[in-house]
Amino acid sequence: MTQATRAPGSTGAGQPEHPQPHPPGPLAPRRTLATPRPNTVAAALAVVALLAAGVWSLVELRINAATLLDSADNAADFLGRMLPLDFPPAAEIAGLVGETLAIVIAATLLSVLLSVPVAIWAAANTTPNPSVRYAARALIVISRAIPDLVLAIVFLRIFGLGALTGVLAMGLHSVGMVAKLYADAVEQIDEGPRTAIRATGAGRRQELRAGVIPQVVPAFVATAMHRLDINLRISVLLGFVGVGGIGLAISQALEIMDYQRGMALALVVLVLCVAMELISGAVRRAVLGPAAAGAAPTGLTGFLSRTVRPRRRTGEPQRPSPRGGDPRADSAAALRVGRTRPPWTARRVLRTGYVAIALGVVAAALLPVARELSGIAGAGADAVDALQRFWPPEHGGILPALLDALLVTVQIALAATLLGAILALPVGVLAARNVAPNARIAQTLRMFIVFVRGVPELILAIVFVVMIGLGPVAGTLALAIGAVGLLGKLVADSVEEVDPGSEQALRTTGASRTQVFFGATLPQALPAFVAHLLYQLDVNIRSATLLGIVGAGGIGFYLLNAARVLEFGVVTFIVLLLFAVVMAVEVLAMWLRRSVGAAR
Structure with a gap:
C-alpha cells in the first residue's frame, strides 16, 4: 500500500495508529434500534393483560394450597x-x-x-x-x-x-x-x-x-x-x-x-x-x-415392511429404498416392465x-x-x-345472577388456562424429541400426555366437587389438569416442528443444550405457544360452561336448570351471552396471531 492510498490515521500494515471517531455527517454509520411496531407493542400488552387476568382470577376464586389442604x-x-x-x-x-x-x-x-x-x-x-x-x-x-x-x-x-x-x-x-x-x-x-x-x-x-x-x-x-x-x-x-x-x-x-x-x-x-x-x-x-422424520417404521408398520415386499419380475430393476428413492424413477421402472398397478x-x-x-x-x-x-x-x-x-330470549328476572355467573365462568377459564400452562409447558417441552435429554424421557412424557387427555374433564370435575365441594374451585382444577393433555401435546408438536438449522448453528458454536433451547428453539416456537394458549382459553370457556351442570361453578348451572324447568327463553339468552364472549375471544385470538406473525 502506498502513501497515497493509505487511509488517514493508519499504519502501513493497515492498522489504525490512533482510532478516531467518525465525524458527524450524513455518511457516518449509526447504530439504531429497531422501533417496535404499534401492533406488536399492543399484542405484548394484551398478552400481559391476559396473564394478569389469570392471576386475578386465581386470587378471586381462592385457589391456593390452603384450599387443597383443607x-x-x-x-x-x-x-x-x-x-x-x-x-x-x-x-x-x-x-x-x-x-x-x-x-x-x-x-x-x-x-x-x-x-x-x-x-x-x-x-x-x-x-x-x-x-x-x-x-x-x-x-x-x-x-x-x-x-x-x-x-x-x-x-x-x-x-x-x-x-x-x-x-x-x-x-x-x-x-x-x-x-x-x-x-x-x-x-x-x-x-x-x-x-x-x-x-x-x-x-x-x-x-x-x-x-x-x-x-x-x-x-x-x-x-x-x-x-x-x-x-x-x-x-x-x-x-x-x-x-x-x-x-x-x-x-x-x-x-x-x-x-x-x-x-x-x-x-x-x-x-x-x-x-x-x-x-x-x-x-x-x-x-x-x-x-415422518425419516425414522424407520416401527410396530405393525415395521413388521409389515419386513414381511410384505413386492416380488420383482425378471428384468425389473431393484427398487430403491422408500426413504431415499425417487418416485419418478420408480414410475419409470414400472412402465419399462409393464407394471401399471x-x-x-x-x-x-x-x-x-x-x-x-x-x-x-x-x-x-x-x-x-x-x-x-x-x-x-x-x-x-x-x-x-x-x-x-326458544324465542324470544329472556333473562327471567335473574339478569344480575346470570352476569355474575358469566364472570365466574370467564374467571374459571382464565385461571385454568394459567394453571394448565404452568403445568403443561415444561411437560410439553420435555416431551419433544429435539429437546428432551433422551428418547426415553420424551416417550414417557408423551404417554403421560395421552393418559391425561384420556380423562374427560367432566369426570375430573365430579371428583373435585365431591372432594372440595360445589363451586368454581372444582371446575378450575378439572380444566387445569385437562389442559395438561391438550396444551402439552400442542406445545410438544410445536417444539418438534421448529427449523433445526438454527439449533444446529448454535450447537456448532459450542452452546449448551439450555443455550440452544433459549437461543434458537424457544424464539421460533413462541408465536405458536401464544396461539395455543389462546386456543386453550377458548376451549376452557366452553368447557367451564358445561362443567357447571355438575356443580363446578359458572353459568352452566343456570343453563341446565332453565332447560329442566322449561324456561327455553332463558336458555337462548344464556347462549347469546356465551356467544358474545366466545366471539370476543375469537377476535382477540385472530388479532394476536396476525400481530405475532407480523413481528417475526
Whole structure:
C-alpha cells in the first residue's frame, strides 16, 4: 500500500495508529434500534393483560394450597366411599360401550359429510365469491359457539331420548371445528395440479375432484380421527342430559351417590379414551406417513415392511429404498416392465386394512341410528314448535345472577388456562424429541400426555366437587389438569416442528443444550405457544360452561336448570351471552396471531 492510498490515521500494515471517531455527517454509520411496531407493542400488552387476568382470577376464586389442604379429609372420605369399584357385568359394559361408540362414530361421520362442502365454500382458493365465503365462515363460527349441550336439549325436545339426539347434537357442533380445519387444509394445497387440470378445459367440479380432494384427503382423515377422540369425551357429558350410552349410566349412578359404580364406569371411559387416542394416532401416522422424520417404521408398520415386499419380475430393476428413492424413477421402472398397478407395500397393506376396518365399523355404528331415522320425516311440526319455545330470549328476572355467573365462568377459564400452562409447558417441552435429554424421557412424557387427555374433564370435575365441594374451585382444577393433555401435546408438536438449522448453528458454536433451547428453539416456537394458549382459553370457556351442570361453578348451572324447568327463553339468552364472549375471544385470538406473525 502506498502513501497515497493509505487511509488517514493508519499504519502501513493497515492498522489504525490512533482510532478516531467518525465525524458527524450524513455518511457516518449509526447504530439504531429497531422501533417496535404499534401492533406488536399492543399484542405484548394484551398478552400481559391476559396473564394478569389469570392471576386475578386465581386470587378471586381462592385457589391456593390452603384450599387443597383443607379438602384432604374429604378426599380420603371419597376414596373410602369409592373403593372397591363396582363394575357391572361384562355383557352390560359391552352394551354400553357399543352404544357409546355407535353414537360417537355416527356423529363424527355426520360432521365430516357436512364439513366438506362448507370447507370448500369457506376456502378462499375454491370460492372466489366473498359473500359465499363469509357466510360459510359465519356458519362455522356459529356452530362452534353453540354448546353441544344446548343442541342436545333442543333435539331432546324434538326427538326424545335416543341415539339420534346425541348424533345430531355432537355432529352439528363438530362442524365448527372440522370445517374450519378442512378449510385451512384446502387453502394450503399446492395449486399446481389444479392449474394443470384447469388448463385442459376441466370444469370446477373436475378441478375439485382431481386437483383438490386428493391433496387434502390425508388431512381430512387425520382431522376426523382427532374429532372422533373428542366426541368420545363429549358423549360422557351428554349422558347427563339423557343421551344414551355409558355417560347416561354414570349420571344415573352418581345421582344416587353410588360412587363405586360411577367411578368404575368412569375408569371404563378412561381406558376407552386412551385406546381411542392410541388408535387414532396410529391411523393418522399411517395416513400421513409412518416415518415422518425419516425414522424407520416401527410396530405393525415395521413388521409389515419386513414381511410384505413386492416380488420383482425378471428384468425389473431393484427398487430403491422408500426413504431415499425417487418416485419418478420408480414410475419409470414400472412402465419399462409393464407394471401399471402399485405394488403391495407395507403402507398400502395398512391403508387397505384401515379402510376395510373403518367401513365395517361405520356400518355397524349406523345400524342403531338408522332405526331412528324414520322419525325425522314426521318431526317437522315438533321441530317448529320446539324452536318457537326458544324465542324470544329472556333473562327471567335473574339478569344480575346470570352476569355474575358469566364472570365466574370467564374467571374459571382464565385461571385454568394459567394453571394448565404452568403445568403443561415444561411437560410439553420435555416431551419433544429435539429437546428432551433422551428418547426415553420424551416417550414417557408423551404417554403421560395421552393418559391425561384420556380423562374427560367432566369426570375430573365430579371428583373435585365431591372432594372440595360445589363451586368454581372444582371446575378450575378439572380444566387445569385437562389442559395438561391438550396444551402439552400442542406445545410438544410445536417444539418438534421448529427449523433445526438454527439449533444446529448454535450447537456448532459450542452452546449448551439450555443455550440452544433459549437461543434458537424457544424464539421460533413462541408465536405458536401464544396461539395455543389462546386456543386453550377458548376451549376452557366452553368447557367451564358445561362443567357447571355438575356443580363446578359458572353459568352452566343456570343453563341446565332453565332447560329442566322449561324456561327455553332463558336458555337462548344464556347462549347469546356465551356467544358474545366466545366471539370476543375469537377476535382477540385472530388479532394476536396476525400481530405475532407480523413481528417475526
